[in-house]
Amino acid sequence: MKRLLLAAALLAGFIAANAQTRWAIDPATNTIRMEAAANTPHHDHIEMSGQRAAIVYYWGIDDAGRYYCEYHHVFPLLRMIPNNTHAFFPYRHTTNVAQLIKVDGKEPAFKAESVEIDGTLKVVECDGALEMTRMDFPSREKQATFEIVTIKNTSDRPVNLEVPDYKFRWESDPERGVKGSYVMDIELAGGGTALLAGGETRTFSLVMQAYEKDEADAKRLAPQSIDVKAEYAARQELFRQLSENLVLETPDEVINTEFRYAKLRASESIIATKGGLMHAPGGESYYAALWCNDQCEYVNPFFPFTGYETGVKSAYDCYMQYSRFMNDAYEPIPSSIIAEGDDIWNGAGDRGDAAMTAYGASRYCLECADKEVAEDIWPLVEWCLEYCRLKMNEDGVVLSDHDELEGRFEDGDANLCTSTLYYDALISASYLAKELGKGCKVARSYRRQAKQMRRNICNYFESTVNGYETYRYYEGNDTLRSWICMPLVVGIFDRADATLDALFESPLYTGEGLLTQMGEETYWDRSTLYAFRGAYYAGKGDYITPKVSAYSHRRLLEDHVPYPIEAWPEGRQRHLSAESGLYCRIFTEGMFGIRPAGFKKFTMKPSFPQEWEKIELSNVRAFGSDFNIKVERSGKRLKTTITDNATGRTRTYKSRPGKAFKVKL
Numbered sequence: 001m002k003r004l005l006l007a008a009a010l011l012a013g014f015i016a017a018n019a020q021t022r023w024a025i026d027p028a029t030n031t032i033r034m035e036a037a038a039n040t041p042h043h044d045h046i047e048m049s050g051q052r053a054a055i056v057y058y059w060g061i062d063d064a065g066r067y068y069c070e071y072h073h074v075f076p077l078l079r080m081i082p083n084n085t086h087a088f089f090p091y092r093h094t095t096n097v098a099q100l101i102k103v104d105g106k107e108p109a110f111k112a113e114s115v116e117i118d119g120t121l122k123v124v125e126c127d128g129a130l131e132m133t134r135m136d137f138p139s140r141e142k143q144a145t146f147e148i149v150t151i152k153n154t155s156d157r158p159v160n161l162e163v164p165d166y167k168f169r170w171e172s173d174p175e176r177g178v179k180g181s182y183v184m185d186i187e188l189a190g191g192g193t194a195l196l197a198g199g200e201t202r203t204f205s206l207v208m209q210a211y212e213k214d215e216a217d218a219k220r221l222a223p224q225s226i227d228v229k230a231e232y233a234a235r236q237e238l239f240r241q242l243s244e245n246l247v248l249e250t251p252d253e254v255i256n257t258e259f260r261y262a263k264l265r266a267s268e269s270i271i272a273t274k275g276g277l278m279h280a281p282g283g284e285s286y287y288a289a290l291w292c293n294d295q296c297e298y299v300n301p302f303f304p305f306t307g308y309e310t311g312v313k314s315a316y317d318c319y320m321q322y323s324r325f326m327n328d329a330y331e332p333i334p335s336s337i338i339a340e341g342d343d344i345w346n347g348a349g350d351r352g353d354a355a356m357t358a359y360g361a362s363r364y365c366l367e368c369a370d371k372e373v374a375e376d377i378w379p380l381v382e383w384c385l386e387y388c389r390l391k392m393n394e395d396g397v398v399l400s401d402h403d404e405l406e407g408r409f410e411d412g413d414a415n416l417c418t419s420t421l422y423y424d425a426l427i428s429a430s431y432l433a434k435e436l437g438k439g440c441k442v443a444r445s446y447r448r449q450a451k452q453m454r455r456n457i458c459n460y461f462e463s464t465v466n467g468y469e470t471y472r473y474y475e476g477n478d479t480l481r482s483w484i485c486m487p488l489v490v491g492i493f494d495r496a497d498a499t500l501d502a503l504f505e506s507p508l509y510t511g512e513g514l515l516t517q518m519g520e521e522t523y524w525d526r527s528t529l530y531a532f533r534g535a536y537y538a539g540k541g542d543y544i545t546p547k548v549s550a551y552s553h554r555r556l557l558e559d560h561v562p563y564p565i566e567a568w569p570e571g572r573q574r575h576l577s578a579e580s581g582l583y584c585r586i587f588t589e590g591m592f593g594i595r596p597a598g599f600k601k602f603t604m605k606p607s608f609p610q611e612w613e614k615i616e617l618s619n620v621r622a623f624g625s626d627f628n629i630k631v632e633r634s635g636k637r638l639k640t641t642i643t644d645n646a647t648g649r650t651r652t653y654k655s656r657p658g659k660a661f662k663v664k665l
Contacts, residue, residue, distance in 0.1 A: 023557040025257050029118060030243070032257070032562055036112035040065050044560055046121060047282050047575045049269035050138040050235075052077055053210075055145045056284055057121050057136060065111040067123050069136070070094050075143055075210045076271045076280065076287035079178040083339045088287050089172065089210060091184045097149050097206060100188070102162040103130060117562055119239040119264070120232070129155030140234045141272075144209035148228060156198040163191030163204050171213060181213035189228065242267050245307045248587055249616040250608070252545075258552040259587060261562045262580035266299055267308050269577035275341025276317030277310060283566060283574030289338040289345075290318050292353035293404040296360040297421070298526070299581035304367035305588055307621025312368065319361050319377045326383040330390055333357065335406075349401030352418030354391075356404070358384035359421040362428030366435070366596035369624030374436055374599075381429055388422045389449070396456035398422050403483070405524070408570075409517055412474025416461050417483050423457060424490040426450035428596065435599050457487065458494060466518065468502035470495055480506055482514035482527035488534030491595075496538040503531050504547060512568070513551060524567040529582040536590030539658030541607035548586065592617055592629060593660065599624060604653075605660040606631040606638055619645065625665045 022039045023032040034042075043060030058070040071093055078089035098110050110125035110132055120137040131152040138145045153159050166188040174181040190204035205228040248259040269280045273288045280287040281294045290296075300315035321341055325333040334344035335353050362381050365374040391399045397419045403411045430446035433439070463472035466480050473481040480502055488496055503509060508518045513528030515521070528551065535544035556562050564579040565571075588594050592615070593605030600623055608615050614632035626645040631638055640653040642663060655661045 020559060021553070021557050022559065023561055025253060025557075026116075027253075030257060030260065031116055031118040032261075032556060033114055033116045035114055036061050036065060036067075040112075042559075045572070045575075046117065046561070046563075047265075047269075047284075047577075048121070048136075048138050049271075049280065049282060049577070050140050050142070050145075051270060051272040051277075052141060052143040053138045053145055054269065054280065054282055054287065055136075055138050059115075059121065059123075061112045061115075067098075067110070067112040067115075067125055068094070068096070069121075071145070071208070072284055073145065073184070073208065073210070074282075074284060074287060075182070077143070077273065077340070078182045078210060078212065079288075079339060080176055081178060083178055083343065085289055085336065085338045085345050086285055087178075087339065089177070089182045090284070091170070091210065093168075093186065095168070095186055095206065095208075097134070097147065097188075098125065098132065100164055100166055101151070102164075103127075104160050105162075108132075117261075119235055126154075129153060129157070129159065135232065137232065137235050139231050140238060142209070142226070142231070143211065144207060144226070144231075146208070146228050146231055147206040148203065148232060149205065150201055150203045151196070152201045153196040153198055158195050158197050161194050161196050161202055163188065163193075163202075165191060174213070177212075179212050179214070182210055183213050184208075184210050189226070238268070239264055242306065242308060245619045245621055246305050246584075246588075247616075247618040249618065250591075251612050252549050252552075254556055255549060255552050255587075258556040258562070259584060261556065262564060262583040263306065264580075265563045265575060265577050266302060266581040266584065267306060267311050270310055270314045273340035275321060275337075277314035278340070279311070279314045279318065279577070281566075281576040281578055283571060283576050285574075286576070288340045289336055290321055291336045292322070292333070292351070292356040294576070294578040296322065296353075297356040298360075298578040300360050301363040301367060302581040302585055302588070304364065304622045305584075305620055307619070307626070315364055316373060316377070319357075319364070319380055322357055323377070323380045326380065330383075330387050332387070333384070348406035350391075351402045351404050351406060352398065352400040352415065352421065354384040354387040355398060355400075355418045355421040355425060358388065358425035358429070362425050362432050363596055365432055366428060366598060367622040369599035369622075371436065371599070374432060378432065378436055378438075381425070381432065385422070385425060385429055385446070388418075388425075392456075395460045396452065397460045405516070408522075409481075409520075410474070410477070412476060414460070415474045415483075416457070416471055417486050419453065419457050419461070420486040420490045420492070423450055423453040423492075426453060431597050431601075454492060457492065461487075462495065465502065466506065468506065469498040470502040471499065480508045480518040482508060482516050482524075482531065485527065485531035485534045488538045489530055491537065493538050496540070500535055500538070500540060500543065504535075504544075509547075511550075512554070522567065522569065525564045525579050526566075526582055529564065529579065529586060533582075533586045533590035536586065536607045537593055537605065539605065539607045541591065541657075542609050545609045588617070588620075591615065592631070594622075595660075596623070597662065600665045602663050603660045604629075604640060604655075604663055605658065606640065606655075607658060623665055627665065 045058045047056045054074040056072040073091040075089040080087040108127040110127045113124040116122040120135040123134045125132045133150045135148045168186040170184045172182045303311035332350040334346045336345040397414045403415045426446045430443040433443040461471040471484045563575045564583045565573040566576040595603045617629045628643040630641045
């Protein structure tokens with residue numbers, strides 16, 4: 001035990017010592033900005049996505065203050081052989097516009113001034129009288145990415161700017177592509193020679209696009225024919241729309257801003273495949289495919305709150321894809337549907353996938369408040385619940401081959417995650433059955449099963465682990481695990497205080513969040529995000545907010561920004577997009593305590609620190625409505641005001657902190 005404590009303390013100390021606040025929030029633009037002079041050298045990576053292309057920018061500033069970038073392109077719809085999970089057409093390059101242009105016949109020596117993230121990766125560089133601004137971003141709908149470059153003469157004398165013709169074309173091996181050879185084209189558009197007077201600017205673009213070779217020559221868009229300014233405007237408009245819906249306002253500006261960035265990342269990464277819209281985790285690995293955890297469980301139930309139609313539709317398409325795998329023999333559904341829906345991956349066996357799917361699908365249907373959508377998805381919910389019921393062991397908890405970590409850590413024959421997700425899904429299904437007119441008998445049956453499941457969870461998983469009266473993750477587990485947060489997430493609070501101590505007062509908790517298992521070095525943001533949400537839902541806003549604020553600061557303003565990440569050391573802290581959805585759910589379902597209870601009904605249990613006077617969530621688009629929520633202190637009680645944005649009608653609810661109340665829209 002002493003060795004475990006020492007190892008965890010050393011890890012936490014190392015992380016804290018190496019953390020550095022590099023970025024600042026620009027209040028005028030609600031974006032983050034880094035001044036280069038104070039942060040040299042520095043290196044980072046960020047992913048951005050569109051519906052047909054994604055890109056990871058590996059960028060940095062070297063010891064001499066020079067900016068550099070390596071572009072890792074992903075084209076998910078250009079499928080490779082073998083057509084598996086990772087079979088997309090990739091291309092990497094380091095094309096540097098600064099090394100191509102000449103000013104008065106010489107190559108300029110630009111040095112970075114600032115970096116800003118605002119839906120683009122925006123870099124400002126200077127060389128004496130010249131200022132160069134680059135804005136990098138993917139197309140919203142095309143199979144392309146862009147860099148808009150603006151050169152400004154900041155002096156009072158004219159300079160001669162030369163932007164050469166630059167074209168690069170690469171063809172892939174035709175034996176490797178599902179549709180033969182693919183072509184990568186990189187070309188400068190809008191170049192030439194110009195005399196820039198003092199204060200004058202010149203703008204040109206680097207256009208990077210990919211095609212099937214058979215159509216490349218005949219159908220590809222020449223760089224000159226692409227309106228790159230319109231592409232930029234389209235991406236900015238998307239981010240504007242997303243920014244204006246589901247707006248979080250708390251006294252903590254870092255939390256508010258990180259919520260906005262996470263909302264954008266969760267929403268941008270959706271691929272328009274032949275099998276429908278598919279939300280993509282990303283990370284140069286996971287595209288044009290679906291997973292029972294990332295999509296069905298994590299991000300799909302978030303989209304109805306945003307009102308983002310593409311996101312809401314992608315969730316529907318996801319559940320419809322999984323509906324194809326229902327079967328009378330109750331064989332498990334696949335963990336992942338891959339290759340635009342043409343194949344599956346099930347390499348880890350049953351990970352509790354039916355419980356994940358039932359949990360997410362039932363909540364999604366209630367939040368959408370669309371009877372037609374819910375009728376389509378109901379058979380999947382019903383089938384997944386029956387599958388789980390048939391998989392219970394003699395102690396009444398659900399068996400599975402693994403959990404969502406797929407055997408990376410021991411998970412036994414029955415794990416806490418699967419059974420708690422099943423428990424919550426039964427509750428949601430009881431509400432959904434009532435809304436769909438399935439009969440009181442069906443709704444009562446699910447409620448009865450949920451009550452029994454709760455008893456079984458407590459009887460089977462409650463345990464003393466490392467001295468804490470909390471939960472074991474599986475039978476035989478004797479070391480703290482981060483996923484013991486799950487009972488709190490689904491409203492089982494019998495051991496809330498001891499579980500929070502086990503999570504956050506033990507060596508399990510580090511400067512990066514929760515370790516997957518105490519004494520190990522691996523951490524995954526997803527369990528940390530769930531634990532934060534569970535703490536709020538348990539009414540511990542005073543206790544957990546400083547930790548959420550510190551985490552948000554770490555992800556938004558320090559070394560690797562601006563989104564929640566997947567894991568470390570696995571995956572290089574990739575910006576997988578579903579984790580951003582989980583971050584937002586800390587607040588919608590944790591701090592505000594929203595729990596769907598019908599198409600127009602939900603319960604709320606707000607929890608926030610005593611020193612905060614109020615919290616607000618504006619333009620919430622769930623439950624078939626558009627409404628605002630304001631929770632403010634009123635003496636020793638909380639006053640919650642719900643305002644309908646269509647009618648202006650308001651309803652007010654008084655409640656004690658930590659107590660739930662019902663809302664009917």
